[in-house]
Amino acid sequence: MPELPEAETIVRGLRDTVVGEKIVRVEVLRPDVLRESKRRFAPKVRGRTISSVERRAKNVLLRLDDGATIAVNLGMTGRMLPFKHPPRGASRPGHPAVRFRFASGSVLVFDDTRRFGTVECLDSTEWAVRSARFGPEPLDPSYRAEDLLHALGTSRSPIRSWLLDQKRIAGVGNIYAAEALFLSGIHPLRPANRIGEDEAIALHASVRSVLSEAIEAGGTTIRDYRNAQGGKGEYARQLFVYGRNGEPCLRCGSEIERVVLSNRSAFFCPDCQPGSD
DNA sequence: AGTGTATCCTGCAGGC
DNA sequence: TGCCTGCAGGATACAC
Numbered sequence: 044m045p046e047l048p049e050a051e052t053i054v055r056g057l058r059d060t061v062v063g064e065k066i067v068r069v070e071v072l073r074p075d076v077l078r079e080s081k082r083r084f085a086p087k088v089r090g091r092t093i094s095s096v097e098r099r100a101k102n103v104l105l106r107l108d109d110g111a112t113i114a115v116n117l118g119m120t121g122r123m124l125p126f127k128h129p130p131r132g133a134s135r136p137g138h139p140a141v142r143f144r145f146a147s148g149s150v151l152v153f154d155d156t157r158r159f160g161t162v163e164c165l166d167s168t169e170w171a172v173r174s175a176r177f178g179p180e181p182l183d184p185s186y187r188a189e190d191l192l193h194a195l196g197t198s199r200s201p202i203r204s205w206l207l208d209q210k211r212i213a214g215v216g217n218i219y220a221a222e223a224l225f226l227s228g229i230h231p232l233r234p235a236n237r238i239g240e241d242e243a244i245a246l247h248a249s250v251r252s253v254l255s256e257a258i259e260a261g262g263t264t265i266r267d268y269r270n271a272q273g274g275k276g277e278y279a280r281q282l283f284v285y286g287r288n289g290e291p292c293l294r295c296g297s298e299i300e301r302v303v304l305s306n307r308s309a310f311f312c313p314d315c316q317p318g319s320d
Numbered sequence: 321a322g323t324g325t326a327t328c329c330t331g332c333a334g335g336c
Numbered sequence: 337t338g339c340c341t342g343c344a345g346g347a348t349a350c351a352c
Contacts, residue, residue: 045345045346046345046346049345075328075329101345101346116346116347117345117346118328118329118345118346118347119329119330119344119345119346120329120330120331120344120345121346138330155329156329156330156331157328157329157330157331157344157346158328158329158330159328159329159346159347160346161347198321198322199321199322200321200322200323201322201323204322204323207346209346209347216345216346217344217345217346218345219345262345263345264345265344265345266331266332266344266345267331267344267345268345285345286344304323305322305323305324306323306324306325306326307344307346308343308344
């Protein structure tokens with residue numbers, strides 16, 4: 044669900060409200076979102092002040108004043124919802140999993156309907172190890188087309204699967220993989236190592252433009268995604284292929300196709316993205 | 321090395 | 337109305 048643009052939008056929305064807040068109490072309503080026991084998690088977090096909010100891949104990071112990091116993976120339906128006052132009535136989150144209560148009286152709720160998300164508190168060493176498992180950030184100015192080209196050459200995996208692999212490139216999920224491949228005219232089944240230099244340059248550009256335009260639009264809301272203010276993202280209106288199975292291609296009019304690849308839908312235009320081999 | 325499959329969960333849309 | 341199936345922005349473990 045939330046991919047890089049959604050995580051980035053949440054991070055930007057949280058900064059104003061949550062930086063400088065001191066955590067005085069943690070309520071774990073759904074212990075299964077933690078990767079350790081409540082007993083171990085809570086003391087690491089209680090009494091700490093949030094010094095900054097960042098993003099790595101699809102993760103929201105709350106950096107603490109002792110150097111630790113609360114890493115939130117949003118899974119498919121995770122939300123980060125800050126409230127000035129504890130919410131009541133209809134504005135109350137439907138599936139709160141973890142509540143952080145601050146000294147100011149405000150609250151940050153990690154809400155997750157399906158509970159595929161995770162919340163962890165890692166010290167600086169643990170975080171460094173974790174972060175090293177992710178591939179390069181595609182929007183980092185130092186990430187070049189030649190880096191992508193070289194990395195592609197080491198894998199025979201279908202390019203759609205390659206793009207979803209977080210250790211190869213960070214933050215790309217099913218929506219933006221589909222859109223980037225459409226924009227660069229590459230079939231989702233094409234083996235990564237058979238993508239040529241020109242195509243790699245096009246893919247590099249389309250991955251970056253799709254992600255940055257989606258950030259500008261505040262992310263993509265299909266159903267569940269909400270930003271830190273509870274609002275929807277508007278990028279769904281700009282999707283060319285994702286979820287448009289059976290509808291006409293906006294560029295050539297051919298029917299958008301859906302194939303299942305690694306158990307996940309891949310959407311593409313058979314004419315704009317010809318030949319898998 | 322890479323793929324298919326199953327798993328963790330809940331909710332919604334569509335068919336009957 | 338209800339019941340059933342299939343599907344969903346993710347990530348991981350397993351057998352082949």
